[in-house]
Amino acid sequence: MPSALQYLERFSEDEACLEHLFAARFGDKAACPKCGRRANWYRIKGVRSYRSSCCLHSLSPMANTLFHNSKIPLKYWFYAIYHFSTCSSGIGGRFLSRHLGISESAAWRVGNQIRRHMTAIDQERTFGDPACSKAVYMNETLLRGIRTTNVPGKGRIRLLGIADRDAAASVPWNYARRAGTITKLISRIQHGSLVYVQDAKLEELLANHKLSRIRNLKIEQILFATRADPLASYWLALKRTIRRNHLHINRKYIQIYLGEFEFRYNRRGYPDKILSDLLSIFPQIT
Missing domain, CATH: 3.30.420.10 (Ribonuclease H-like superfamily/Ribonuclease H)
Structure with missing residues (x-):
């Protein structure tokens, strides 16, 4: 598990966070959902979306995830995710509000969206064998x-x-x-x-x-x-x-x-998996 300084250095800018999110969700040369062909994807300047090289279809890696329709900078979200991964007792809205410099209502929503994200990741887990x-x-x-x-x-x-x-x-x-x-x-x-x-x-x-x-x-x-x-x-x-x-x-x-x-x-014996799963699995949240 990276230290706080290593983590913040890696995700210090929104651009790095968006690139990581796109790679985690769609991978390298993802198939275009419009035409079905594998394509190179290029960042659209000024918006948090990518455009395909085949048919110029645009794709937002934030859509239908915990970041959906959020205007809060992605680096703030990733900072909050790190705190959720390191604090075993959970994080409150006031804590996030102080650390992110946002209103308590916005911090409350960030916390709840991360909880929905954690809930959705484990929904595919099955029991018994x-x-x-x-x-x-x-x-x-x-x-x-x-x-x-x-x-x-x-x-x-x-x-x-x-x-x-x-x-x-x-x-x-x-x-x-x-x-x-x-x-x-x-x-x-x-x-x-x-x-x-x-x-x-x-x-x-x-x-x-x-x-x-x-x-x-x-x-x-x-x-x-x-x-x-x-x-x-x-x-x-x-x-x-x-x-x-x-x-x-x-x-x-x-x-x-x-x-x-x-x-x-369910990850109590593998604490490093908490952060790795939070940053590598982005299920759809409706």
């Missing part, structure tokens, strides 16, 4: 201490999580809208995996879910105390991080805070 007997664990927990206003059940959010021995993920869990939540998690479990659940009601929901049958999942209820539960350490670390650093989370944005924590937690 019947070929190597990698089981999946699923249970729920109650996250307390969230300070929200004018919301029923103030200060509490129910979460549903899945984990195997390598990674974990969680989503807000509402029994009134449980079908969508269950589908979101089941879609990330590999076909034929063994799924352990602790709650009989959750076991019934999974067993009767259409996607569970399609994926041929084997659902078993078990007392997690009888075996190593990878979700236990995940819940403990998540609650500690949220309570210490993010007491004023709006429920509307709880998923991206969970996604940020998931991104860090």
Whole structure:
């Protein structure tokens, strides 16, 4: 992982940041989306876009990413990304506002966009693997201490999580809208995996879910105390991080805070991958 000085020297200008972004997203001599031919791409002076040598089609590397429609200099974004990669407890809007010299509302948006970026990167991660007997664990927990206003059940959010021995993920869990939540998690479990659940009601929901049958999942209820539960350490670390650093989370944005924590937690043994993944993978963010 580069030092702060090395990183700032590399991304000291918007031009260097834009070149890196284009190379990471499209590579060398990327195919033109208009005519399909491989082409050389040239920077358009005055705008943050490139033009192809074949049909003069213009392409913006910032489109549909965390930088979409942003007027904030790219070097500020890359500076904020570096801080997110080095601080295990997360970054607040006031910190970014002070360091970037921008308003708190703009800094808040920068932070939330980076969290969306981290969340989107890990959305393709799957859990379980019947070929190597990698089981999946699923249970729920109650996250307390969230300070929200004018919301029923103030200060509490129910979460549903899945984990195997390598990674974990969680989503807000509402029994009134449980079908969508269950589908979101089941879609990330590999076909034929063994799924352990602790709650009989959750076991019934999974067993009767259409996607569970399609994926041929084997659902078993078990007392997690009888075996190593990878979700236990995940819940403990998540609650500690949220309570210490993010007491004023709006429920509307709880998923991206969970996604940020998931991104860090799943790379806890490989800290260098945090920055490298943030700068090499730019999924579309809608």
